Amino acid sequence: MTPVQLEIQLVAVLVAVACALPGTFLVLRRMAMLSDAISHAILPGIVVGFFLTHDLGSPLLIALAALTGVLTVSLVELLHRTRLVREDAAIGLVFPMLFSLGVILIARYAGDVHLDTDAVLLGELAFVPFDRLLAGGLDLGPRAAWVMGGIVLLNTLFITVFYKELKLAAFDAGLAAALGFAPAVLHYALMGLVSVTAVAAFDAVGSILVVALMIGPPATARLLTDRLPWMIGGGVVLGAMSAVGGYGLAHLLDASIAGSMATMVGVLFGLAVLFAPGRGVVAAARRRAAQRWTFAQQMLAVHLLHHEGTPEEADESAVDHLHAHLRWPPGFARQVVHRAEQQGLVIRLGDRLRLTEAGRALARHSVRA
Amino acid sequence: MAIVGPNGAGKTTFIKALLDLVPRAAGQVRIFGAPYAERRHLVAYVPQRGSVDWDFPTNVLDVVMMGLYGRLGWFRRPGRAERAQAMQALDQVGMTAFATRQISQLSGGQQQRVFLARALVQDAQIYLMDEPFQGVDATTERAIIELLRTLRAQGKTVLVVHHDLQTVPEYFDQVMLLNVYKIASGPVENVFTEDNLRLTYGGRVGFLRTRPKVEG
Numbered sequence: 173m174t175p176v177q178l179e180i181q182l183v184a185v186l187v188a189v190a191c192a193l194p195g196t197f198l199v200l201r202r203m204a205m206l207s208d209a210i211s212h213a214i215l216p217g218i219v220v221g222f223f224l225t226h227d228l229g230s231p232l233l234i235a236l237a238a239l240t241g242v243l244t245v246s247l248v249e250l251l252h253r254t255r256l257v258r259e260d261a262a263i264g265l266v267f268p269m270l271f272s273l274g275v276i277l278i279a280r281y282a283g284d285v286h287l288d289t290d291a292v293l294l295g296e297l298a299f300v301p302f303d304r305l306l307a308g309g310l311d312l313g314p315r316a317a318w319v320m321g322g323i324v325l326l327n328t329l330f331i332t333v334f335y336k337e338l339k340l341a342a343f344d345a346g347l348a349a350a351l352g353f354a355p356a357v358l359h360y361a362l363m364g365l366v367s368v369t370a371v372a373a374f375d376a377v378g379s380i381l382v383v384a385l386m387i388g389p390p391a392t393a394r395l396l397t398d399r400l401p402w403m404i405g406g407g408v409v410l411g412a413m414s415a416v417g418g419y420g421l422a423h424l425l426d427a428s429i430a431g432s433m434a435t436m437v438g439v440l441f442g443l444a445v446l447f448a449p450g451r452g453v454v455a456a457a458r459r460r461a462a463q464r465w466t467f468a469q470q471m472l473a474v475h476l477l478h479h480e481g482t483p484e485e486a487d488e489s490a491v492d493h494l495h496a497h498l499r500w501p502p503g504f505a506r507q508v509v510h511r512a513e514q515q516g517l518v519i520r521l522g523d524r525l526r527l528t529e530a531g532r533a534l535a536r537h538s539v540r541a
Numbered sequence: 542m543a544i545v546g547p548n549g550a551g552k553t554t555f556i557k558a559l560l561d562l563v564p565r566a567a568g569q570v571r572i573f574g575a576p577y578a579e580r581r582h583l584v585a586y587v588p589q590r591g592s593v594d595w596d597f598p599t600n601v602l603d604v605v606m607m608g609l610y611g612r613l614g615w616f617r618r619p620g621r622a623e624r625a626q627a628m629q630a631l632d633q634v635g636m637t638a639f640a641t642r643q644i645s646q647l648s649g650g651q652q653q654r655v656f657l658a659r660a661l662v663q664d665a666q667i668y669l670m671d672e673p674f675q676g677v678d679a680t681t682e683r684a685i686i687e688l689l690r691t692l693r694a695q696g697k698t699v700l701v702v703h704h705d706l707q708t709v710p711e712y713f714d715q716v717m718l719l720n721v722y723k724i725a726s727g728p729v730e731n732v733f734t735e736d737n738l739r740l741t742y743g744g745r746v747g748f749l750r751t752r753p754k755v756e757g
Contacts, residue, residue, distance in 0.1 A: 200597065336618055340607050344593045347659075350560045350586045351611035352578070398643045400598045 186320035188411030195386030209267035215274025241367020388437035473535035546719035585665035650681030
């Protein structure tokens, strides 16, 4: 692997980690769509910042765009608080307005500079290694790596320091307020971080991938664990896996790197939906199947116990007639009997079934329950 | 003390206004002579069960420890002492066995008891409870009553938003009747009269005729 390829992957992993950290709390607060809104609505901030600085990586531009992000959240909140529209509608109203403002600004004043809507939406990871950070003639590597590394540090610091407060505010904002933890301030701080992360990342990966990396990996991690620290860590790891895996995929298909990474995010989420232990589709189907067999065996045991020692026992316990008594398809009845034998619930005497002690216990337990 | 009134009377809003959670139209809240912001540690709040996301990735013990966050303040993390306090509170509501249980696996009554434990660890003087009896099983209802009695014996004040008029005289000493405005408040035997209830509920208090002994 060449140094350039390594650098691209390094930046991609840093972006993924930076996004997963605040993304976890967006997912927990059911505000996933807000990341979409912010990553688009920061466009006018980026444009104005670019006019002022003529440099897409300038800290002033990042700060300005982040302010636009916080402004988006405030506008949404303001609109929502009038109680005239719901929150999702408020988001849908605010961000296209700000985004289109940015599009108009670009079209009107920035036609001849390197800033177009494609670049904002899709980014170009492949160009990342060409923008180097130089200090006194020394090449310190791609500048995006330093910017994103800084964002990772910032996000990690924020979440570590305010972990307890963020958790409480996400779970029960009412209690957080009653205890004096100013959940609104925390909320805006978090939204500020989301904005800063989105601005810093969009240049490299585009705002679509920012949304994918903020929401996808934490949502996947949520399916795999019930513990918040694991969910945060899982989001980080899954994000990094999507970044590296997506890069490989892009290489293989000769396709857009950002697009392939977003696809990997989706693939990992799909795998988790299917195979997550306990709550995945497969686990749920197996549980249902297991319940079906258990229930059938209980039925069988209760049936046999019910007729034990009665005149019609011979008929009721005949293996070949069971399906008629229990109204099961013959094939199903055979399978149930087979399983019940294997588990030592019944034994076969000639053509008749007898309950074992374990089978009797199960039957009594089933009837009582 | 029970706070009763019809739906939409503003019972929850009243509690939230006491806690500075919603802006007040007028008036001041004084708790032992000072504004709420200076008396937070003396007040514990049990919100309605449905107000939080029970799918949140955390366990019972963790939720109970959240009650201690106020005393810990910013930055400090809960440690062994907090864990022990939380376990003790869980014991008081009969939920010790559920300490490490994922909160999404709790029944409604168990959720309510977790919320009560979370208020208990705050060791407050005033407890504000919003509909703790709503949709809970008999075990939980008994546990809550038991708890209310214990708290009263310790000289604490408990304000409970309540909707079951029949149990008011049995469970509470004081009652406040609320329907947008305060209709009446005071000791149950003086205030909980058919006339006051009719003022509060607008004549829909048929059950009182079958239980005339309630009239004081």
